[in-house]
Amino acid sequence: MPLFFTIGVVKFCFRIRLGELAKMPRRCVITGKRTVAGRRYSRRGKAKYLGGVGRKVTSKTKRTFKPNIQKVRAVVNGRVVRLSVSTKAIRNGLITKPGKRNYQPASEGA
Secondary structure: OEEEEEEOOEEEEEEEEOOEEOOOOOEOOOOOOEOEEEEEEEEEOOOHHHOOOOOEEEEEEEEEEOOOEEEEEEEEOOEEEEEEEEHHHHHOOOOOOOOOOOOOOOOOOO
16 A cells, blocks of 8 residues: 655655565655766876876776665654655654654563
């Protein structure tokens, strides 16, 4: 059963199974951040402003930029569920964390 919830003006949909999110790729369910491809440039030489003839690119290697995804417990529509969210979403307050439990151990005398 899909569960819809709204944060700000963005609407999200995901599937809840036994209180946990179904297996998903490295992607933030709030901001949509995901792994993106890029390149790493290797350079040699001395910069011109330091008196050299300039920096030259010697190789361009493919690489991936991975988001900082954390699994956190969040309150969604009154239920506590586990979500994979980026640290940016956590820092900006886009999720609501559940409150602390008021746990009292059972007394031994009773």
